Amino acid sequence: xxxxxxxxxxxxxxxxxxxxxxxxxxxxxxxxxxxxxxxxxxxxxxxxxxxxxxxxxxxxxxxxxxxxxxxxxxxxxxxxxxxxxxxxxxxxxxxxxxxxxxxxxxxxxxxxxxxxxxxxxxxxxxxxxxxxxxxxxxxxxxxxxxxxxxxxxxxxxxxxxxxxxxxxxxxxxxxxxxxxxxxxxxxxxxxxxxxxxxxxxxxxxxxxxxxxxxxxxxxxxxxxxxxxxxxxxxxxxxxxxxxxxxxxxxxxxxxxxxxxxxxxxxxxxxxxxxxxxxxxxxxxxxxxxxxxxxxxxxxxxxxxxxxxxxxxxxxxxxxxxxxxxxxxxxxxxxxxxxxxxxxxxxxxxxxxxxxxxxxxxxxxxxxxxxxx
Amino acid sequence: xxxxxxxxxxxxxxxxxxxxxxxxxxxxxxxxxxxxxxxxxxxxxxxxxxxxxxxxxxxxxxxxxxxxxxxxxxxxxxxxxxxxxxxxxxxxxxxxxxxxxxxxxxxxxxxxxxxxxxxxxxxxxxxxxxxxxxxxxxxxxxxxxxxxxxxxxxxxxxxxxxxxxxxxxxxxxxxxxxxxxxxxxxxxxxxxxxxxxxxxxxxxxxxxxxxxxxxxxxxxxxxxxxxxxxxxxxxxxxxxxxxxxxxxxxxxxxxxxxxxxxxxxxxxxxxxxxxxxxxxxxxxxxxxxxxxxxxxxxxxxxxxxxxxxxxxxxxxxxxxxxxxxxxxxxxxxxxxxxxxxxxxx
Numbered sequence: 001x002x003x004x005x006x007x008x009x010x011x012x013x014x015x016x017x018x019x020x021x022x023x024x025x026x027x028x029x030x031x032x033x034x035x036x037x038x039x040x041x042x043x044x045x046x047x048x049x050x051x052x053x054x055x056x057x058x059x060x061x062x063x064x065x066x067x068x069x070x071x072x073x074x075x076x077x078x079x080x081x082x083x084x085x086x087x088x089x090x091x092x093x094x095x096x097x098x099x100x101x102x103x104x105x106x107x108x109x110x111x112x113x114x115x116x117x118x119x120x121x122x123x124x125x126x127x128x129x130x131x132x133x134x135x136x137x138x139x140x141x142x143x144x145x146x147x148x149x150x151x152x153x154x155x156x157x158x159x160x161x162x163x164x165x166x167x168x169x170x171x172x173x174x175x176x177x178x179x180x181x182x183x184x185x186x187x188x189x190x191x192x193x194x195x196x197x198x199x200x201x202x203x204x205x206x207x208x209x210x211x212x213x214x215x216x217x218x219x220x221x222x223x224x225x226x227x228x229x230x231x232x233x234x235x236x237x238x239x240x241x242x243x244x245x246x247x248x249x250x251x252x253x254x255x256x257x258x259x260x261x262x263x264x265x266x267x268x269x270x271x272x273x274x275x276x277x278x279x280x281x282x283x284x285x286x287x288x289x290x291x292x293x294x295x296x297x298x299x300x301x302x303x304x305x306x307x308x309x310x311x312x313x314x315x316x317x318x319x320x321x322x323x324x325x326x327x328x329x330x331x332x333x334x335x336x337x338x339x340x341x342x343x344x345x346x347x348x349x350x351x352x353x354x355x356x357x358x359x360x361x362x363x364x365x366x367x368x369x370x371x372x
Numbered sequence: 373x374x375x376x377x378x379x380x381x382x383x384x385x386x387x388x389x390x391x392x393x394x395x396x397x398x399x400x401x402x403x404x405x406x407x408x409x410x411x412x413x414x415x416x417x418x419x420x421x422x423x424x425x426x427x428x429x430x431x432x433x434x435x436x437x438x439x440x441x442x443x444x445x446x447x448x449x450x451x452x453x454x455x456x457x458x459x460x461x462x463x464x465x466x467x468x469x470x471x472x473x474x475x476x477x478x479x480x481x482x483x484x485x486x487x488x489x490x491x492x493x494x495x496x497x498x499x500x501x502x503x504x505x506x507x508x509x510x511x512x513x514x515x516x517x518x519x520x521x522x523x524x525x526x527x528x529x530x531x532x533x534x535x536x537x538x539x540x541x542x543x544x545x546x547x548x549x550x551x552x553x554x555x556x557x558x559x560x561x562x563x564x565x566x567x568x569x570x571x572x573x574x575x576x577x578x579x580x581x582x583x584x585x586x587x588x589x590x591x592x593x594x595x596x597x598x599x600x601x602x603x604x605x606x607x608x609x610x611x612x613x614x615x616x617x618x619x620x621x622x623x624x625x626x627x628x629x630x631x632x633x634x635x636x637x638x639x640x641x642x643x644x645x646x647x648x649x650x651x652x653x654x655x656x657x658x659x660x661x662x663x664x665x666x667x668x669x670x671x672x673x674x675x676x677x678x679x680x681x682x683x684x685x686x687x688x689x690x691x692x693x694x695x696x697x698x699x700x701x702x703x704x705x706x707x708x709x710x711x712x713x714x715x716x717x
Contacts, residue, residue, distance in 0.1 A: 016529050024608045038533065038683055127608045128679035129599055135433035201600055201679050353533070354682050357609045 020049045024357045027367025038352045043345040050371035058331035063298045071157035074369040077116040077312040078158040086161045088307035088318035092300045100288040102244045110274040115144040116312035127361040133196045165291035206261035210347040210359035220343040224314025229266040230258035236310040260362035337369040410487045418631040422449045432676040459620030471525030476622040479518035483632035493649045493657030504565035516542040526617040534613025538604035544690045549591035551698035555584040555705045569648030578645040600678040638667035
């Protein structure tokens, strides 16, 4: 006869590799899950499948030549990367920009932020199997990409800002299209709210999932919407204004619980605030030059400059060291996705495998930026 | 028109008799013809449903859907089938080969067997069993085995989790599913499909049993593994769940079964709650198809609107909500029947 002890059901933990090829890892990211049934007892980040050595490449390119490389970092917010980089170089060169350039940069940056958040909202819905939500956001993002195509010629790896200005002026056609878009966007946001935010299943799957309190978030160096969702109001556009952001009137949305739902809501609200900024910028934009007086060959004096902007995913910083040649001696990039991903194992433990997918979607990573 | 298919059957039967065949041989041939007819009905439906699903999802998502192959993309599924047939049939090296191979076939068998008891029109039922409803439930629940075999045989952890989820989900949802049907059976007093249809000649059971219909619909969606209950597949977390390792025609068999089950489930809903094939003016079998497609439309509508439910919520919904509700429904139906009997002259 079998002993009583042998009859007790034993569970065994299994190791499951999620990624680097997996529908929900948002790129070539891999996490090693330790599962007890469906519950995640441990999670380990594995990155580097997309590593291209961007920072090292920068050392062999001129300052101007590196602009297109920044597109490929966070490829969903290419213009924000461009702006961050060119502003860092401008800081190094100490250049004064024409007014119109500053306004144009604000308009395109905020448009890009909306476009990036739309991908977030859509792919978040998709990770919960809400395919229709994904299609809705991509439908509206297309219109923003159409506008970008008018002024930059490309749709994804936009390469628009230049050191000292921007490559093309905003056309009348662009401004007309922008006006129509600005008029239509509130209705689109309403639609997302109706389809995704207000959905009972969506709420039950995201509320209380992947909680991150402000203290842990700060300890991990989390920035951007993820930090604000944890209830800590910090936005570089307000706290450390760069460009002309101090001239605009907008709010910084924050969350209360720091869960996956709040991270979603904060971004929904951020899109509305970005829209407010665009409207103000459109009203005030002056005529004028789109390029400052910049030397043909950019050769900063030996020294260093650090500049950080509020990217779509958090602090985006460029640290440039010049040795007086045409090429940077060192170009270090602080990429928000990489830092934000660090907290993923911490908040995914204890949930189930479906929660792990939701949490990964909620922290909004782009692998181009994680791996640089 | 009404008796088109019945007359067609009689013509063939008489023709076989004039050929000088014996009784048993004719019956045997007729069974083969019935099976062939049902199979072609199922396959034609599946062919169209794949197209319908893609077109409907496109309309829900404000895009076009397939529109290149044939007029309005109508040949898309034909091309898909050609593609699937010509694809390489991969069996993973570490898989349990026989279990893996058999699963794809086993999943399709109950999906076809279900149609034996479905009344396609008045008098158009292959076998009018005394316990037709019971037969349907018994056969439809055996799909679980195929999914478990696929999940286990693939030797893939994603598949295994998918297979386990299928078992948990099917076993759980079977209970409120059956209980919701009980209300109808209590009103009819019979498990026979033709009796249930006949009993609805005055009023459809969706009016008398609205709660049961709701439970039936929810549990039925779960039984079909359709969103928001498509956890066994669970693309976002399990890639394709139990069917991850399947390719080409074997994979297609799973989907054939899925869509075939969808038609069968809709047909059962029509039979139990929507008055079966009955309807004015047009022949009954046309009404049957119309009603079935209304049900299918609702299933698809739900699928393309809702996100997927979480696995523990799935269990909670079943055990803490649907099951008690279905029991209450049975109680209320029983009391209602008694009260009705008292006041009946």
